[in-house]
Amino acid sequence: MSLAADLKAKLRLPVMAGPMFIASTADLVIAQCKAGIIGSMPALNPRSTAALDEDVARIAASVGDVPYAINLVAHASNSRLEADLEVVLKHKVPIVVLALAANADLVKTLQANGSLVFQDVIKDRHARKCAELGVDGIIAVGAGAGGHTGDLSPFALVQEIREWWDGLLLLSGCIANGRAVLAAEVLGADLAYIGSPFLASTEANTQDGFKTMVVNGKAADVVTTNCFTGVDANFLKPSLLEHGLDPANLKRADGKGINIDGGGDNAKAWKEIWSAGQGISAVKRAEPAGDWIEWLAQDYAAAKARMGMV
Numbered sequence: 064m065s066l067a068a069d070l071k072a073k074l075r076l077p078v079m080a081g082p083m084f085i086a087s088t089a090d091l092v093i094a095q096c097k098a099g100i101i102g103s104m105p106a107l108n109p110r111s112t113a114a115l116d117e118d119v120a121r122i123a124a125s126v127g128d129v130p131y132a133i134n135l136v137a138h139a140s141n142s143r144l145e146a147d148l149e150v151v152l153k154h155k156v157p158i159v160v161l162a163l164a165a166n167a168d169l170v171k172t173l174q175a176n177g178s179l180v181f182q183d184v185i186k187d188r189h190a191r192k193c194a195e196l197g198v199d200g201i202i203a204v205g206a207g208a209g210g211h212t213g214d215l216s217p218f219a220l221v222q223e224i225r226e227w228w229d230g231l232l233l234l235s236g237c238i239a240n241g242r243a244v245l246a247a248e249v250l251g252a253d254l255a256y257i258g259s260p261f262l263a264s265t266e267a268n269t270q271d272g273f274k275t276m277v278v279n280g281k282a283a284d285v286v287t288t289n290c291f292t293g294v295d296a297n298f299l300k301p302s303l304l305e306h307g308l309d310p311a312n313l314k315r316a317d318g319k320g321i322n323i324d325g326g327g328d329n330a331k332a333w334k335e336i337w338s339a340g341q342g343i344s345a346v347k348r349a350e351p352a353g354d355w356i357e358w359l360a361q362d363y364a365a366a367k368a369r370m371g372m373v
Contacts, residue, residue, distance in 0.1 A: 066199060070101070070130065074129065075100065075356075075360060078256075079101035079255070080092075080256075081258030082258075083210065083258050083261065084108070086269050087103065087108055087261070091104070092131050093126060093266075094351060094353050097126065097127075101129065101130050102122075103134060103158070106136075107136065107147075119150060119151075130158050132157070132159065133159055135147060148169075158180075159178045159180050160202070161198075165182055165198075166196070170196045179199040180200070182202065183203075183235070184202065184203060185212070187223040201228060202256055205236030207285070208237065208340045209297055211295065212297045218250065221250045221252060222250075233255070235255075235256035239343065244359070244366075245372075259343050259346075260277075261352055261355070262343075263348070263355075264350070265350060265351050266352055267352075274349040275349070276301055276337060277339055278343075280339065280343040281344045285340065285343070286313075288313045291336065297340055298338050302336050302337040306336060
């Protein structure tokens, strides 16, 4: 059985939740897994490595056979990387999503411990580098995705990667209903990678105003800028306006760059200026993650029926 088939056999839907900085919680991961999709959380979301240890232990004890994922930032600015990695290895986390500056030794260490290793990419050349590292799965991040985003159409990005990659492929970017999940599969992805709709989940660590902004938002309410984290990311225009910022006149400050160690300018940006992807118009209410996934499953089934697919 292929890796894709093995994972799908454990899931209700061919979906993995994206790990969202600050917003994803252990409770959200548990709810996602119990509803039949792969749940995920950044290692940096718990306030300390000790708290991460407790959260991962609770997740592992709660989700049964459905796999969960922890996101590790492999960039040099992550001062917790070594300590958090020890927690991941201790609990034999089923899936580890690497971001920024992954290396072959890290990939091999995780795989030797029993973890599947996924890496997110925004270009075909990035995907090729990940394949050279020996990752198990590639996450293609298309234009319109929440958080750090790509700038290529998913049609173009998946097409280029699938020309040479026959391994597990996930697709991210504006996937927020059952039709979009099915479309991701038709394009050539094995799993849809969904983040922004879970910002409105009751289990998410998002303020009520953030949830409301997601529920009321449309694609036009999302703006792309590199001025907060050093690379392109999508933010909610209303949250920029609330802080007195003009979305049409954002400029990257000199000397700014990636800073993802749980503090600094980047953390401030995610806490005070809220991020989401262009697919948020499919989110109609703030509700438990399990309820939204139930709707997603029904919409996916209806989409398949309309296409004459069993």
